[in-house]
Amino acid sequence: MWQAQVFVTFKRGVLDPQGEAIRGALGALGFDGVEQVRTGKYMQVRLRAADEAEVRRRVDEMCRRLLANPVIEEYRFDLAPAGEAGK
Amino acid sequence: MTAMKFGIVVFPGSNCDADAYEAVRLLGAGARYIWHEERSLGDTDCVILPGGFSYGDYLRAGAIARFAPVMAAVERHAGRGGLVLGICNGFQILLEAGMLPGAMRRNESLRFECRPTCLRVERTDLPFTSLCQPGQVLQVPVAHAEGNYFLGKSELQALEDAGQVVFRYVTPAGAEGPGANPNGSVNNIAGIVNAAGNVLGMMPHPERVVEPLLGGSDGRLILGSIIASWQGGARSA
Numbered sequence: 001m002w003q004a005q006v007f008v009t010f011k012r013g014v015l016d017p018q019g020e021a022i023r024g025a026l027g028a029l030g031f032d033g034v035e036q037v038r039t040g041k042y043m044q045v046r047l048r049a050a051d052e053a054e055v056r057r058r059v060d061e062m063c064r065r066l067l068a069n070p071v072i073e074e075y076r077f078d079l080a081p082a083g084e085a086g087k
Numbered sequence: 088m089t090a091m092k093f094g095i096v097v098f099p100g101s102n103c104d105a106d107a108y109e110a111v112r113l114l115g116a117g118a119r120y121i122w123h124e125e126r127s128l129g130d131t132d133c134v135i136l137p138g139g140f141s142y143g144d145y146l147r148a149g150a151i152a153r154f155a156p157v158m159a160a161v162e163r164h165a166g167r168g169g170l171v172l173g174i175c176n177g178f179q180i181l182l183e184a185g186m187l188p189g190a191m192r193r194n195e196s197l198r199f200e201c202r203p204t205c206l207r208v209e210r211t212d213l214p215f216t217s218l219c220q221p222g223q224v225l226q227v228p229v230a231h232a233e234g235n236y237f238l239g240k241s242e243l244q245a246l247e248d249a250g251q252v253v254f255r256y257v258t259p260a261g262a263e264g265p266g267a268n269p270n271g272s273v274n275n276i277a278g279i280v281n282a283a284g285n286v287l288g289m290m291p292h293p294e295r296v297v298e299p300l301l302g303g304s305d306g307r308l309i310l311g312s313i314i315a316s317w318q319g320g321a322r323s324a
Contacts, residue, residue, distance in 0.1 A: 014237060015271070017193050041146075066154075069147055069183070071190035072237055 002047055003082035004059045008068045008075045009040035043067060046082055055079055091317040092117040094131030096161070096177075098152045099123070103138035103174065103294060110294040111135075114307065116314050123155040133170035133313055134161050136177025138230070138292060148191060148233045149179035158184060170214060170313060171286040175231055178278070178288030187281055187288045188246060189238040194231070195271030201230040203302070204269055204291055206254040206277050207261050213280060214316035215287045216253060218308050224261045225254075225305040227291035229269050229277075234290040236272035236279075243273055254278035254289055 010016045019037040026034045045062065049055040059077055068075040093111045097104045097120050108118045121128060123141075128134060142151035152158070158180075165171050165186060173181040181187045194200055203226050208219040219225070238246060246252060254277040256268040268275045270290070278289030293306030 015192065015195070015235075017195050017197050017235075017271075021197055066146070066150065069150070069190050071182075071188075071239070072192060 001082045002049055002052070002055045002079055004045040004047070004055065004077045004079050006043040006045060006059065006063060006067055006075060006077040007040060008043070008063075008073050009038055010072060011074050014072045041067075052079060090115060090117040091132045091314050092119070092130055093133050093135055094119060094121045094128050095135045095137055096121045096123060096157055097137075098139065098141035098155060100141045100143055101137050101139035101176070103176075103292065106292075107135045107137045107174070107294040110297045110306065110310055111314075113297055114311055114314055121157060123152070123157045125157050126160055128157075128160050128164055131164070131169075132317055133172060134164055136161070136171070136173040136180050137294075138175030138177060141176055141180065144176075144233075147179075147183065148176060149181075149183040152176075152180045153184040162186065165281075165286050168283065168285050170317075172215065172313070173286075173288040174292055174294065175229075175234070175290055178290055179233065181286065181288045186286055187279055188242060189236055189279070191233045192235040192237050192271075193233055194235050194269070196269075199230070199232040200234070200269040201228070202269065203228045204277070205257050205259050205261075205267065206291060207257040207263075208253070209255060210250060210253050210280075213253065213284050213287070214313055215280070215309055216312050217316050217319075218312040222261060223308075224257060224259065225308060226259075226296070226303050227293055227305055227309075228295055228302075229291045231270070231290055234270040234272065236270075236276045236290075238273060246279065247274065249282060251279050251282065252276055253280050253287060254291070 023037040063075040293309040296303035296306035
């Protein structure tokens with residue numbers, strides 16, 4: 001069993017209105033010097049696969065076909081062996 | 088003359104399906120609902136992907152709906168030149184399915200924008216706008232949180248050059264400018280069509296303005312154009 005930690009973020013140059021709002025709120029709280037906040041999505045995917053190469057190939061395809069929208073988003077992921085049960 | 092038949096796709100979470108159904112029937116067309124698990128559109132002449140929150144907008148608006156079984160049939164229908172109209176969530180689904188270029192971001196205001204907007208008709212040679220005058224301003228309401236249309240610079244230029252922008256947010260006088268665009272979409276884009284001219288996606292809701300009692304009837308021009316074009320001999324399928 002493997003676990004993938006998938007991070008989906010907006011591409012550089014794509015406006016992130018939520019990030020902008022958070023940046024403003026941080027300023028209102030008195031956090032100075034915050035130049036930018038970018039939001040994104042974090043997903044954990046647990047899957048079975050023969051080896052790491054196969055996990056990498058399948059998770060990459062998941063990202064391309066569903067988890068990220070290539071028009072506005074980019075993605076990266078980390079892989080680690082995972083136990084059979086638990087969370 | 089047999090009536091044109093609309094097929095209105097119903098996803099879990101669609102909530103403008105009944106409005107679309109009633110609107111096209113009011114204009115004299117036939118209509119039926121098509122459940123998202125169906126694999127055939129039957130004798131549908133024009134498919135409507137209605138507004139709503141298909142699959143709860145999980146992941147991204149439209150991202151899950153595009154994999155519904157019915158979407159393969161919708162793509163075949165479009166590939167044969169059949170008419171497809173995606174309204175609001177339906178537009179988002181068409182983008183996620185790659186049937187139209189681009190993607191939707193959260194509204195610039197971060198609010199759910201629910202209000203009348205003015206749209207300038209940029210093309211009248213389409214089955215969706217044949218009853219409109221060039222440059223005509225229509226009042227049609229929007230109701231969405233993710234209608235902030237985005238397309239990269241070079242592709243956006245190609246879209247504009249190909250004349251695929253059909254509706255733009257404008258002031259009542261027909262000018263582009265601050266305040267007219269409810270969501271921050273690039274080039275004030277409210278609706279676009281595919282290169283072949285048979286698949287239209289738009290964020291505003293024409294089905295909500297088909298009777299003066301409901302606040303306006305400009306939606307009749309868009310839905311009526313589809314029916315008039317079909318009656319005019321475009322019934323190719």
